[in-house]
Amino acid sequence: MFGTAIIVFREVLEASIIIGILAAATRNIPGSRRWLVAGLLAGLVGAGVVAASTDAIGSLANGIGQEIFNAIVLGVAVLMLAWHNIWMASHGAVLAANAKLVGRNIRDGNSECSALLVIVGLAVLREGSETVLFLYGIAASGDGGQSSMMFGGMVGMLLGIAVGYTLYAGLLRVPMRWFFAATGILVLLLAAGMASQAARFLIQADLLPSLAAPLWDTSAVLPESGLPGMLLHSLIGYDSRPAGMQIVFYLTALVAIFIGMKWAARPRQAAMKK
């Protein structure tokens, strides 16, 4: 039961952290809650569909379909997180003032909300499909103890959700003048971590060279199997034994999105000076 709780916790944790951060980051955008819930529901349906088609996906491209699928899902999520952060950088001032979005901004707000839907949906789909397969395996195994394992799964799921909610509640307490910087940095690190994970899948599929694997090994100090390592993995993409190529992807995403945010924020600052 304990083992089941940990596995489900680990899967739920990442999606939960992503949702917690984005729910906080978009709190002032009208209608964002509805889009978030829609993303969650779409993700749950998607997780079931992906779990049911694991065989079909896996056999694509000579048995590396699963890696390619994961890399694409992560890649799209990185792009959407980048879009979200750049959008926030250019609208942060308006949202910070808690002003009602008017005129052309409403249309912008809708496109931002669809990015939110895609990010949440993909996070739930990716992490959820593995949970579905795992729980299906338990249910189908028929060697007794299912109810205690299912109970463990429920405990793991609730704990995972609790972490995401704590993060959300904590972020809401951050004073407004630091709030956008705080959520911006968190989203930036989430995106970089996902880019690194995408690279890992492409290395696993032998589509990319690893470029020194591992580049470093901190598994003795901060193992990913422990809670701190697990949290850092979900939050900032921590990897105790990363391949060189993962770091290349991580830094590229980090720098590219950061430049995009600076670029988007620039005209607004110029306008404010006038």
Added chain:
Amino acid sequence: MKRLLLIALLLPFTAHATDYMLTIKDHQFQPAEFSVPSGTKIKLLIENQDATPEEFDSYPLNREKVITGHGTATIYIGPLTPGRYTFIGEFHETTAQGVIVAQ
């Protein structure tokens, strides 16, 4: 010229990653321990003979992949430095355990 010829002859062998077979049966890996050469890329073929899905998971190897019930999967690992690399079947980690020894 001779050296070029030698390289050309060896190329077909070096270009392909070496294949290794791993079977999952009754939530256990067979073989549970096997040796691979270090410094070379390895293609690991995993066949799941159980009806339930399994996830090949290894922090030391930095790999994870779901294998469906009665399914097969391909995973590329390495080049590894000499050492012992443990892996588990995450969905049944009390019984599904194994080690790859890179020599």
